[in-house]
Structures are given as structure tokens and as C-alpha cells.
Amino acid sequence: MGAFRRLVERNERRAFAVAFALVRDENDAREIVQDAFLRAFKSLDGFQGNSAFFTWLYRIITNLSIDLKRKPGRLVVELDEARLAEDASIEFPAVGRPEGTNPAEDIRRGEIAARLQIALDALPSYHRAVIVLREMDGMSYDEMAEAMGVSKGTIMSRLFHARQKLQRALADCYDEQIGAHPPVVARTSAGETPSEANERGGES
Amino acid sequence: MTLPRETVLDLMGLADGMLEGDAKAKAEQLVASNEEARLLVDTLRASPVGDWVRESTDRQASAAVAGVADSVMARLAADASGAVEGGVVRMAPWVRRGSRRGPAVVAGVGAALVLAASIALYVRSGSQRSDEELAPVASVAVPPVGVPSVALPAPSASASQAEAKTAAAGGVEVNAVEAPSRAVSVFRIPMGAAAAAANAPHPSSVVIWVEEDTGTK
Numbered sequence: 001m002g003a004f005r006r007l008v009e010r011n012e013r014r015a016f017a018v019a020f021a022l023v024r025d026e027n028d029a030r031e032i033v034q035d036a037f038l039r040a041f042k043s044l045d046g047f048q049g050n051s052a053f054f055t056w057l058y059r060i061i062t063n064l065s066i067d068l069k070r071k072p073g074r075l076v077v078e079l080d081e082a083r084l085a086e087d088a089s090i091e092f093p094a095v096g097r098p099e100g101t102n103p104a105e106d107i108r109r110g111e112i113a114a115r116l117q118i119a120l121d122a123l124p125s126y127h128r129a130v131i132v133l134r135e136m137d138g139m140s141y142d143e144m145a146e147a148m149g150v151s152k153g154t155i156m157s158r159l160f161h162a163r164q165k166l167q168r169a170l171a172d173c174y175d176e177q178i179g180a181h182p183p184v185v186a187r188t189s190a191g192e193t194p195s196e197a198n199e200r201g202g203e204s
Numbered sequence: 205m206t207l208p209r210e211t212v213l214d215l216m217g218l219a220d221g222m223l224e225g226d227a228k229a230k231a232e233q234l235v236a237s238n239e240e241a242r243l244l245v246d247t248l249r250a251s252p253v254g255d256w257v258r259e260s261t262d263r264q265a266s267a268a269v270a271g272v273a274d275s276v277m278a279r280l281a282a283d284a285s286g287a288v289e290g291g292v293v294r295m296a297p298w299v300r301r302g303s304r305r306g307p308a309v310v311a312g313v314g315a316a317l318v319l320a321a322s323i324a325l326y327v328r329s330g331s332q333r334s335d336e337e338l339a340p341v342a343s344v345a346v347p348p349v350g351v352p353s354v355a356l357p358a359p360s361a362s363a364s365q366a367e368a369k370t371a372a373a374g375g376v377e378v379n380a381v382e383a384p385s386r387a388v389s390v391f392r393i394p395m396g397a398a399a400a401a402a403n404a405p406h407p408s409s410v411v412i413w414v415e416e417d418t419g420t421k
Contacts, residue, residue, distance in 0.1 A: 001277065008273045013265040016272070020261075026268055033269065037276045038283075113260050120257075134220075135257040136265075141222050156213045163216075166253045174252065 004044075008037050011054055014137050018058060021128035022065040024121060032068065036060040051146055054137070058147040062129075112173045119169035127162035134159055207240060215241055219248035325412065 012033060019029035019036070039060050040047075047056055120128055129148065133139045141159075145152045167174060207215070211234065217223045218231040234241045 001280070004280075005273055005277055008276050012269040012272050013262065016265040016269045017261045020264070020268070026264075030268055030272060033272055034276050034279065037272075038279055041276075041280055112256060116256050116260055131257055132261055135254040136261050141217070141220075153213070156216065160213055160216050163248075163251070163253060166257070167251065170253060170256075 004041055007053065011057060012037075014054065014132075015057055015061060017132050017136050018129060019061050019065060021120070021132040022062065022125050023068060024128075028068055032061055032064045035064055039064075052143065054139075055143055055147040058133070059149070062148070065125075112170070115170055115173060116166070119166050122169065123162060123165060127158055127165065130155060130158045131162040131166070207238075207244070211241070212244065215245050216248055219245045 015033045015036060016029055019032040020026060023029055023032065036057055040053075040057055047053070120131075123131070126148070130144060133144050133147070139147070141152050141155050144155045144159075148155065214223065214227060214231050215235070218228065218235070223231055231241075235245050236242075
């Protein structure tokens with residue numbers, strides 16, 4: 001039990017991040033994380049160890065998130081920017097340096113955090129998941145492909161699109177931060193964008 | 205931007221440090237020779253978006269997961285004890301099976317008790333009527349209204365003695381009869397001289413009082 005507790009403590013934050021990326025509700029995400037660890041514990045005998053524990057846990061979280069969304073009477077919405085622009089006043093965890101160093105900076109970081117949440121809300125769940133797995137966990141493309149059950153190419157395409165969308169949504173913040181507008185790869189030489197339909201391959 | 209899709213994705217892989225071997229060498233060569241490729245890789249590497257996502261998500265997660273480990277371990281401990289799962293108290297299987305039959309079992313036991321009490325009452329009251337020498341467990345003679353005398357025979361006194369005293373006092377004899385789970389009282393009410401003068405068919409009346417519930421008669 002002590003060993004399993006350490007396993008929980010080591011993975012709970014990123015498990016929550018992924019669950020929240022999928023369901024966008026803090027209470028639901030917390031409940032999913034708890035259920036996922038309970039399921040993992042009960043199935044530890046079946047864990048072959050061929051993949052990383054978190055990859056296995058991610059699959060459990062994904063299945064629980066899908067189950068939650070399929071519950072009768074549950075409102076399932078993919079939020080969009082227009083809807084959430086009204087919620088810009090909501091306070092989100094600030095980004096950047098620790099708070100208290102500079103009031104103006106604190107305000108700016110708070111604004112960026114709010115904008116970031118709006119931009120993340122506007123993404124499809126499979127884009128949010130891939131960006132969280134990559135940016136928070138630093139998972140490799142191969143690990144993400146295994147966890148999400150899709151090809152490495154699909155992961156790369158999803159990640160690229162997620163980044164592009166976030167950069168567009170946060171373009172003004174981006175300008176302030178690095179002093180330049182982010183380049184947007186909108187079209188290839190063949191005149192077409194990387195297919196999002198292709199990205200969704202294997203997405204449940 | 206005019207780079208092919210596959211090349212763009214490879215350059216992103218290079219910026220993320222995900223390329224190895226020939227693929228990495230090829231991408232690096234392209235960056236060195238192509239301004240557009242170099243700009244893309246530099247921009248991806250310098251992008252603060254990844255840092256924003258990481259910091260925002262990490263802070264939110266850190267606050268949200270407080271107590272999650274404790275909760276998980278508590279639920280595991282509860283599961284191990286076999287009582288609680290998912291915050292819902294669950295009874296053991298044999299209890300659940302029993303609970304479906306609960307009303308029938310309770311009704312059956314109740315009916316059996318009532319039947320046993322009735323049989324015991326019938327046997328005792330019948331034997332007392334036919335065998336007056338049986339001593340009552342307790343006997344209290346209550347005088348009729350307006351009669352000041354009170355007769356209180358000893359608990360071990362025989363029915364005939366009690367009846368004799370009752371008759372002498374003209375009161376009501378009350379016998380408490382033992383019965384399983386029920387309180388039963390037997391009242392023997394002498395008709396008195398007036399009834400005897402009227403040639404009543406029975407010299408006295410017997411009332412059997414069975415308590416059905418506490419406080420209910």
C-alpha cells in the first residue's frame with residue numbers, strides 16, 4: 001500500500017492535468033483521477049510493464065472520461081472562443097514568474113492565464129490532451145501515440161495544430177513575450193493544410 | 205509558408221528534440237540551408253506557449269489534487285474491508301440476498317409468534333377453567349366500585365383460594381398468565397348475589413386480555 005501511495009503521489013498532478021484537459025471540469029477531473037487510480041490498483045496484476053505506468057493510467061483516464069461524457073443527461077459541449085470570451089474575467093492560475101514580484105507583471109500573467117484557458121477550451125479534447133501530455137509531461141511522440149492509441153504521425157499532426165491554434169489565440173501575448181508575431185503554417189506547398197480529419201484518426 | 209506538411213512536422217520534431225539519426229541530420233541540413241525552415245524551428249523553440257501551458261496546468265493541478273492520494277488510499281482501505289466502494293455502503297452478498305426476503309421473513313416470524321401465543325393462551329386458559337387448583341402467577345382482587353375492602357392474595361395462592369376470597373369480597377380476580385412475548389391477563393368476574401338470585405346460567409364471567417403491542421390492549 002505504501003508503494004502504491006507513492007505511485008499515486010508521483011502521478012496525481014499530471015493525471016489530473018490530463019483528466020481536466022479531457023473533461024474541463026475540476027470536480028469531474030478529480031473524481032476521474034481517483035477512480036483511475038483505484039482501477040489501476042485493482043488491475044496491477046494485469047499490468048505487464050511493457051509500457052510506462054502513466055501511459056497505462058492515461059488509457060484508464062481516457063476511458064473514464066469517455067464514460068463520463070456518455071452519461072445520460074450530461075451536457076457535452078466543446079466550448080468555443082466566442083462563448084468563453086464572456087468569461088475572461090474568471091481568475092486562472094497565473095503563468096510566468098512567481099507572484100508578488102511585480103504587480104503589473106502579476107496582472108499581465110493573470111491575463112495570459114485567462115486567455116490561455118479560453119484558448120484551451122476552444123480546442124478539441126484530443127488537441128488539449130496532446131498539448132498537455134507534451135508540454136506538462138514532456139512525453140515523447142511515441143509514448144503519446146501508445147497512450148492515445150494512434151499513430152506517431154497523427155500525434156505530430158495534432159500537436160502541430162494545437163500549437164498553431166494556441167499561438168493564433170494568444171498572438172498579442174506572444175508579441176509581448178518575444179517581440180514577434182508567431183509564424184503560422186497555414187498552407188503547404190500543395191495548397192492544403194494538414195488534414196484535421198486525418199488527425200482524428202483513431203479518436204474515440 | 206511553402207514547406208511540405210511532412211517537412212513541417214519533421215522540423216517540429218527537431219525543435220522538440222524528438223528526431224534521431226538520419227532524420228535529425230536531414231532536418232538540421234534543411235534548417236541550415238532554408239530560411240523558412242530556420243525561422244520555423246527558431247519560432248517553435250522560442251515559443252512561450254509551452255511554458256504557459258505547463259505553468260498554468262501545473263499550478264491548477266497542484267491545487268486540485270490536494271488530498272487525492274489520501275482519498276484514494278482511504279477508498280482502497282474501505283474496499284479491502286469489503287464495506288464501502290465509491291462512497292456507497294454496500295452490504296455483504298448474503299445480507300443483500302437476505303434483505304430481499306426480509307419482509308417475508310419478518311411476517312413469518314410474527315405469524316409464528318402470534319400462533320404460539322394463541323396456543324399458549326388457549327392451553328393455559330383451558331386448563332385453568334378445568335383445573336382450578338392450578339396456582340396463578342399473580343392474583344389481584346379488585347373490589348367493585350363502592351366496596352372499600354381489598355383482597356390481595358399471595359402470589360402463590362391457589363386459584364380456589366383467590367376465588368374464595370374474591371367471592372367473599374365480591375371483587376374481580378385478575379390472573380396474570382405467562383405467555384411467550386405477550387402479556388396476558390385473565391379476569392374472573394363473579395356475578396354476585398344479584399346474578400345468582402336471577403338464576404344466571406353461569407355464576408361468573410372470564411375475560412382474557414391479551415396485549416397485542418406495548419401499551420395496546
